[in-house]
Amino acid sequence: KAGVTQTPRYLIKTRGQQVTLSCSPISGHRSVSWYQQTPGQGLQFLFEYFSETQRNKGNFPGRFSGRQFSNSRSEMNVSTLELGDSALYLCASSLAGSEQFFGPGTRLTVL
Amino acid sequence: GQSLEQPSEVTAVEGAIVQINCTYQTSGFYGLSWYQQHDGGAPTFLSYNALDGLEETGRFSSFLSRSDSYGYLLLQELQMKDSASYFCAVSPGNRDDKIIFGKGTRLHILP
Numbered sequence: 373k374a375g376v377t378q379t380p381r382y383l384i385k386t387r388g389q390q391v392t393l394s395c396s397p398i399s400g401h402r403s404v405s406w407y408q409q410t411p412g413q414g415l416q417f418l419f420e421y422f423s424e425t426q427r428n429k430g431n432f433p434g435r436f437s438g439r440q441f442s443n444s445r446s447e448m449n450v451s452t453l454e455l456g457d458s459a460l461y462l463c464a465s466s467l468a469g470s471e472q473f474f475g476p477g478t479r480l481t482v483l
Numbered sequence: 484g485q486s487l488e489q490p491s492e493v494t495a496v497e498g499a500i501v502q503i504n505c506t507y508q509t510s511g512f513y514g515l516s517w518y519q520q521h522d523g524g525a526p527t528f529l530s531y532n533a534l535d536g537l538e539e540t541g542r543f544s545s546f547l548s549r550s551d552s553y554g555y556l557l558l559q560e561l562q563m564k565d566s567a568s569y570f571c572a573v574s575p576g577n578r579d580d581k582i583i584f585g586k587g588t589r590l591h592i593l594p
């Protein structure tokens with residue numbers, strides 16, 4: 373069974389631009405969560421989607437948004453990029469909630 | 484607020500045993516998970532404890548004490564490949580609630 377895939381793997385943007393990241397979960401997994409990882413801050417929860425509905429949301433500004441499609445694929449969008457948005461963005465899918473399967477991440481650099 | 488505390492770094496010798504502690508303070512509790520992340524890689528699931536006691540999986544064991552809001556990951560017969568960051572994570576409410584991750588413990592292994 374294929375793992376979680378994320379595209380693109382690397383991205384360079386400039387301040388003020390917007391970006392869309394994509395995540396394809398493991399087949400059969402309906403829950404997709406997004407995390408931001410920066411050095412020293414661990415994994416910060418952004419949001420979780422389940423069956424196309426946002427089920428949980430972290431403490432991030434409204435510039436961060438997401439959605440999930442009927443095939444469980446998910447996208448995350450960040451508008452008006454700031455330097456502090458530079459991070460590794462990880463997507464994780466799960467079947468029963470307790471075990472998260474992570475994708476390789478998208479490394480976003482904001483210049 | 485909700486928080487997880489784990490040491491930022493731990494150093495141990497190859498072949499030895501090391502314990503990584505995690506204390507949590509959350510509004511509710513469903514289970515404690517552990518993840519491993521190698522440099523440049525994605526976090527991978529190691530173990531999950533919902534009930535008090537020790538869970539053993541090969542060289543790795545995880546312990547939970549719900550009354551003390553405390554758990555630990557025990558790594559035995561350390562190998563150089565165990566050099567990685569280890570994250571504890573709590574599902575604070577029901578199984579559909581968002582998962583909260585600690586900031587991670589960097590494990591250094593000396594030959």
